[in-house]
């Protein structure tokens with residue numbers, strides 16, 4: 001557990017470099033930016049990332065960076081707890097694992113057990129795999145699934161690369177989900193109707209309490225509005241909706257603020273879903289954060305997914321959908337279904 | 339509590355005196371020293387990875403290492419090209435080529451150890467004849483300690499501090515006990531500072547009142563599943579700043595607790611949940 005009585009090393013003070021990734025141009029470029037960091041050669045990223053008994057919360061305070069090569073398959077079928085937005089062939093890919101933000105409810109706590117960040121430098125190999133799959137059928141691919149790719153853009157340039165790649169592949173639609181404030185992406189990339197930028201929106205109370213290091217609500221809205229003004233397809237995600245005392249007023253105020261700052265007629269679609277997590281991630285999530293009320297909430301396990309008690313969940317989601325329906329057509333509101 | 343493993347009595351001595359540790363009188367297989375307030379315990383393992391691994395297991399199990407409060411330190415000599423005290427970020431076991439990584443989250447610069455004082459160490463099974471890699475340190479215990487400890491100790495709670503005493507077999511043969519002691523004493527001051535820094539991270543995680551939980555489970559005639567649910571409610575109450583004790587007290591005053599059957603217990607458990615959500 002993190003203690004306030006001791007100092008921590010700066011983020012990425014330690015960079016672990018897989019031997020097979022050492023010569024990759026992106027590795028060299030990233031290392032050139034961290035002159036003060038200690039570089040430690042490793043055989044395989046899992047030697048560091050998959051160690052037992054890691055302290056996720058502590059590592060979030062002083063995360064290490066791991067530069068590796070992703071070998072084998074890197075595109076996977078989308079999880080049933082994630083929304084597919086009506087797409088038949090829904091996949092996700094990992095070009096990075098771990099996130100520089102620190103949301104208390106993040107499923108990565110349960111999934112990986114490490115607060116460090118892995119960047120797979122060989123994006124070109126993922127492109128080859130996706131290229132092959134696109135030839136068989138249209139693909140809907142979440143590329144910012146187990147990270148926030150926009151937040152890593154200055155290090156990786158992956159968002160720009162994905163954007164160009166998608167533009168040249170008619171059978172590919174990608175979603176890049178973020179809680180970042182960065183707007184410069186929209187000056188660098190060219191808008192493409194199949195590259196969707198998705199903003200997770202939460203009341204500022206939730207951001208302050210549970211979404212450490214992420215952009216404020218007003219910054220996220222500003223970035224989303226800027227993307228729309230530049231012609232990019234933007235999705236607004238009220239997902240996860242988090243329960244706390246006073247949630248009704250907070251979410252009503254959130255939607256009011258969104259409607260004030262964003263031209264909702266120009267938003268591609270919106271999604272609503274309350275917090276949920278696959279059962280296998282719940283135990284490690286709770287262990288990783290014993291002092292978190294989100295992690296320790298007495299959820300119900302329904303169909304292998306931990307979620308709010310049914311009545312509560314219905315009330316939360318219905319409230320949001322009702323508020324949104326007065327602002328945006330029904331067919332552009334997606335609800336989490338699993 | 340700080341758990342320290344030293345291979346040699348000479349290395350141990352340089353910490354035993356300044357920390358005022360006393361020899362443990364309990365008949366034990368290893369020379370063990372303990373602080374009067376039990377804030378620190380040190381074991382002398384003897385040289386070699388297997389000896390170090392056995393002594394580490396003994397130390398951790400006998401004194402009950404606590405993951406959220408304790409630290410394990412290894413302080414000892416090693417071979418290397420340049421003298422000094424080093425913080426180890428990578429351990430290579432020479433025999434198996436396996437590698438181990440203590441977490442490097444803490445900034446120990448206030449104790450005199452900066453990022454440039456970090457090195458990798460190779461654990462050898464005999465004294466090295468020459469230094470193959472000038473950046474590498476060579477010792478005989480670190481991988482044994484790490485492997486034994488990793489069953490109990492998280493990687494951010496292991497700290498390996500190695501001081502260079504020689505440059506391999508030729509010099510090691512010439513190293514007198516006095517010279518080794520002087521070397522260990524020189525670096526002990528920094529080690530003590532590191533220990534002080536680490537003590538600040540020895541704060542226990544707040545927990546709920548286990549006795550109250552047990553009593554409530556009895557009062558509810560709780561089955562195993564109900565007890566599990568109740569435990570989660572206790573955890574949630576603690577993290578969401580809700581006064582469980584007060585709630586249960588009120589329920590007792592209202593005659594809702596204790597109940598006389600599991601069925602009644604379920605109803606009351608549900609009521610507790612409703613109160614908290």
Ligand code: SF4
Nearest residue numbers: 099101102103106147
């Ligand atoms: S932004 Fe997303 S990936 Fe990053 S910590 Fe938050 S929930 Fe996890």
